[in-house]
Amino acid sequence: MSELVVEIHNLSRRFWKKTALDDVTLEIRRGEVYGLVGENGAGKTTLIKHMLGLLKAQTGEVSVFGLKPVDDPVGVLGRIGYLSESREMSEWMRVGELMSYTQGFFPKWDESFAEELREMFDLAKNQKIKTLSRGQRARVGLLLRWLIARSFSFWMSLRRAWTRSSGETSSPP
Numbered sequence: 001m002s003e004l005v006v007e008i009h010n011l012s013r014r015f016w017k018k019t020a021l022d023d024v025t026l027e028i029r030r031g032e033v034y035g036l037v038g039e040n041g042a043g044k045t046t047l048i049k050h051m052l053g054l055l056k057a058q059t060g061e062v063s064v065f066g067l068k069p070v071d072d073p074v075g076v077l078g079r080i081g082y083l084s085e086s087r088e089m090s091e092w093m094r095v096g097e098l099m100s101y102t103q104g105f106f107p108k109w110d111e112s113f114a115e116e117l118r119e120m121f122d123l124a125k126n127q128k129i130k131t132l133s134r135g136q137r138a139r140v141g142l143l144l145r146w147l148i149a150r151s152f153s154f155w156m157s158l159r160r161a162w163t164r165s166s167g168e169t170s171s172p173p
Contacts, residue, residue, distance in 0.1 A: 096125030
């Protein structure tokens with residue numbers, strides 16, 4: 001049997017008088033792909049926010065890779081990527097400028113891999129974000145999240161090594 005990646009049991013969430021999630025149970029195994037389909041207000045984003053640790057379950061349990069997202073957001077977010085429908089990008093920037101700007105926040109950014117992805121996704125470095133189609137914007141968002149996750153994974157490895165070598169529970173200096 002495959003490893004359970006996502007385990008949600010009896011999850012319910014209310015916002016004021018509105019029930020967003022009502023006793024949801026879901027198990028996703030490694031390698032499975034799911035799509036969340038539903039009308040506006042059906043609870044799709046609320047469910048995702050619980051899996052990302054952005055919302056704490058009012059009732060029920062949420063586990064991602066065996067971790068509680070609210071208790072260990074760094075551990076969970078270091079292993080998953082999320083690309084929202086509304087991708088906030090500076091429309092005045094060009095694709096290459098956005099990549100360079102984002103790179104500044106991640107010292108372990110892999111520039112050669114970034115270029116490889118940009119070419120694979122058929123994105124022109126000099127094209128302005130505001131002129132991109134929805135599909136092209138999705139590819140830019142995916143490219144950035146992939147590179148960020150890769151950079152973040154290095155940080156997580158460094159953090160684990162620091163914790164093991166120093167016996168500390170705090171992050172490295």
